Amino acid sequence: MAIGTMKSPHMPDLHNLPDLVTDKILQLLPTKAAFQVSFLSKNWQGVVSSWPSLNFDEDDDFDRHHLKRHSHYQLQLQHIRFIYFLKGYLDYRKKNDQKEPLDKLRLHMRMYEHQDFSTITKWLKYACQRGLKELDISLVSVDSERLVEIYPYNYFYNLPLVAIATAKSLTSLKLEFVKVLKLWQVYEGLFPSLKILSLKAVRVATGQHLYSVLCQCPSIESLSLSNCSIGNLKFYVCCSSLKYLEVKSCLLNDIRVDHAFNLESFTYLSQPYSECGKMILTNAFNLKYINISVDKYLGEFSLWGCHNTLEASIKSKRIHRFKLFYGYLNAKLSFKADQATILVGELWSQEQFSSDSTYVPRLVSFIKSFSRCKEVRLYNKKVQALTVFKNYRKMTSLPPLPVTSTLLVGIPNPPVVGSRDFIELEDSLRWIAPSAKVLIMQVDAEEDRK
Amino acid sequence: MSTPAENEASIKQESGPSGTVQDKPKKIVVRTGDGEVFELKEEVAMEMETIKTFFMEDNISYETVMPLTNVDSWELVKVIEYCSKYVELKNKENFHKELKAFQDEFVKSMSPKTLLSLSNVANYLEIKYFLDFICQAIADHIKSKDVEYVRELFGVENDFTEEEYEMAKTEAPWAHENLDKDLY
Numbered sequence: 001m002a003i004g005t006m007k008s009p010h011m012p013d014l015h016n017l018p019d020l021v022t023d024k025i026l027q028l029l030p031t032k033a034a035f036q037v038s039f040l041s042k043n044w045q046g047v048v049s050s051w052p053s054l055n056f057d058e059d060d061d062f063d064r065h066h067l068k069r070h071s072h073y074q075l076q077l078q079h080i081r082f083i084y085f086l087k088g089y090l091d092y093r094k095k096n097d098q099k100e101p102l103d104k105l106r107l108h109m110r111m112y113e114h115q116d117f118s119t120i121t122k123w124l125k126y127a128c129q130r131g132l133k134e135l136d137i138s139l140v141s142v143d144s145e146r147l148v149e150i151y152p153y154n155y156f157y158n159l160p161l162v163a164i165a166t167a168k169s170l171t172s173l174k175l176e177f178v179k180v181l182k183l184w185q186v187y188e189g190l191f192p193s194l195k196i197l198s199l200k201a202v203r204v205a206t207g208q209h210l211y212s213v214l215c216q217c218p219s220i221e222s223l224s225l226s227n228c229s230i231g232n233l234k235f236y237v238c239c240s241s242l243k244y245l246e247v248k249s250c251l252l253n254d255i256r257v258d259h260a261f262n263l264e265s266f267t268y269l270s271q272p273y274s275e276c277g278k279m280i281l282t283n284a285f286n287l288k289y290i291n292i293s294v295d296k297y298l299g300e301f302s303l304w305g306c307h308n309t310l311e312a313s314i315k316s317k318r319i320h321r322f323k324l325f326y327g328y329l330n331a332k333l334s335f336k337a338d339q340a341t342i343l344v345g346e347l348w349s350q351e352q353f354s355s356d357s358t359y360v361p362r363l364v365s366f367i368k369s370f371s372r373c374k375e376v377r378l379y380n381k382k383v384q385a386l387t388v389f390k391n392y393r394k395m396t397s398l399p400p401l402p403v404t405s406t407l408l409v410g411i412p413n414p415p416v417v418g419s420r421d422f423i424e425l426e427d428s429l430r431w432i433a434p435s436a437k438v439l440i441m442q443v444d445a446e447e448d449r450k
Numbered sequence: 451m452s453t454p455a456e457n458e459a460s461i462k463q464e465s466g467p468s469g470t471v472q473d474k475p476k477k478i479v480v481r482t483g484d485g486e487v488f489e490l491k492e493e494v495a496m497e498m499e500t501i502k503t504f505f506m507e508d509n510i511s512y513e514t515v516m517p518l519t520n521v522d523s524w525e526l527v528k529v530i531e532y533c534s535k536y537v538e539l540k541n542k543e544n545f546h547k548e549l550k551a552f553q554d555e556f557v558k559s560m561s562p563k564t565l566l567s568l569s570n571v572a573n574y575l576e577i578k579y580f581l582d583f584i585c586q587a588i589a590d591h592i593k594s595k596d597v598e599y600v601r602e603l604f605g606v607e608n609d610f611t612e613e614e615y616e617m618a619k620t621e622a623p624w625a626h627e628n629l630d631k632d633l634y
Contacts, residue, residue, distance in 0.1 A: 028589035088624025
């Protein structure tokens with residue numbers, strides 16, 4: 001029997017396609033199209049006022065009417081119809097619904113205008129009163145498309161938090177091309193169920209504002225920011241439930257992730273020529289994946305605790321201070337920088353060091369991660385933590401830093417020149433980096449921050 | 451593929467003469483509306499709630515040939531193709547990616563009317579993930595088409611009277627747009 005594009009011989013009577021199936025199909029259509037199609041017959045009218053998942057998409061609407069994207073005038077006219085539908089359908093629902101729950105609201109626009117503010121805000125309020133679980137809004141305006149480099153935040157929809165403050169069942173919030181400025185009044189218990197927060201091209205006045213909202217999200221698991229603008233370039237997060245954190249193409253200077261007990265993945269990727277002053281992660285004992293790329297300069301990167309299966313990829317032209325504490329010696333590190341200062345913070349206590357016979361091999365393979373750096377500076381309080389002893393050097397012929405041209409070691413109390421400790425250290429360093437100029441210097445003690 | 455079925459066979463109830471069935475993967479036999487007989491692997495057949503209930507509820511032996519009067523043989527071939535692939539990919543790492551690739555190929559070869567028939571069958575056989583997939587494919591197809599196209603495709607008769615339709619239009623003018631009218 002032929003299958004494929006030919007009609008099959010025994011076509012079932014499609015007039016009897018069950019309601020369950022036609023309802024399902026209708027609910028998978030963009031809401032505007034679905035509402036229009038529901039007028040085909042009385043039994044297709046079904047439950048149009050209580051569809052649990054709504055999808056208002058201007059792109060789909062433009063496609064449906066075969067509008068070309070360059071015909072600006074036609075797009076404007078269609079936008080007016082789109083808004084007219086949004087208003088009408090909201091009133092229709094308010095009139096006819098039986099207070100059934102609305103699970104998902106997706107509203108994506110291409111031609112957002114300031115006049116649309118009240119329609120959108122009314123929809124948000126209505127949806128949240130109906131127990132909304134997933135909210136996804138993207139309000140692209142014509143201007144935001146044209147000026148990609150500098151988003152015209154003046155024209156963005158200013159999301160009033162009060163409109164969504166009642167959404168206690170909200171689990172997923174995705175905002176794109178909006179600004180959230182009125183954050184000085186933070187509502188208690190704002191988003192108790194929120195698990196996923198995604199912000200793209202969102203403007204927030206300050207990092208503290210974002211922090212105070214996140215404090216009201218005790219269940220948050222996934223946070224991602226992309227092309228966002230935070231007024232004072234600070235990003236501070238203290239959410240122990242957070243598992244996944246991603247920051248892409250955001251201009252930030254000061255990043256701090258505290259209490260990252262459950263954090264498993266951290267990604268920070270920024271634009272060309274970018275710099276970042278400080279990046280600190282604390283209590284990140286479950287962190288298994290790191291991917292950082294700050295093009296020009298990373299001032300300080302501190303990782304307090306990590307998982308012993310950590311895989312990290314760190315890339316920057318110059319890293320001023322690279323500090324790892326606790327458990328990093330087992331990590332798989334892919335490190336790309338021309339110049340870096342690495343603080344070997346694992347062993348602060350003499351006892352730990354002398355009882356650990358695996359320290360030296362692990363130290364060597366850790367130092368090997370920096371083999372692509374032209375200039376490496378190591379720092380530790382204890383001389384022994386940086387010394388690779390003769391008996392080990394004899395066993396291995398491969399030095400960890402073969403092409404490094406400068407190797408500096410900074411110690412607060414360096415051994416006296418000519419002493420046994422000094423000679424062993426020097427021999428060890430010369431072995432580690434055979435092509436390098438080796439220097440042992442006294443430096444100020446690094447603050448032991450915890 | 452046979453090992454999981456063998457394990458299933460030893461846990462599930464015996465069917466037919468004892469002992470011999472333990473070695474071979476179990477098969478379920480069905481007969482379609484147009485008289486063709488199909489042998490399905492047990493694990494694939496059990497993806498279809500209708501078949502599962504038929505055999506499980508009253509402990510019916512696998513020797514019984516289950517009649518599927520509302521299903522045509524070409525439809526069953528397609529259903530088996532999809533469900534077998536789904537079962538195969540279910541526990542793999544790249545499940546979503548590979549399923550999507552398979553879904554794209556699967557839909558390419560089918561006309562809209564074919565998709566509609568399959569949605570009916572998916573509903574009858576109660577295969578949730580297959581029904582969801584087919585309905586999504588249909589929705590994707592009609593979302594850029596006008597209302598008249600949908601009427602023709604589904605063969606829906608207009609049971610609104612002129613007055614009823616006009617009333618519906620006045621109640622929801624915002625839903626009945628006219629491309630050459632300007633709205634201000």
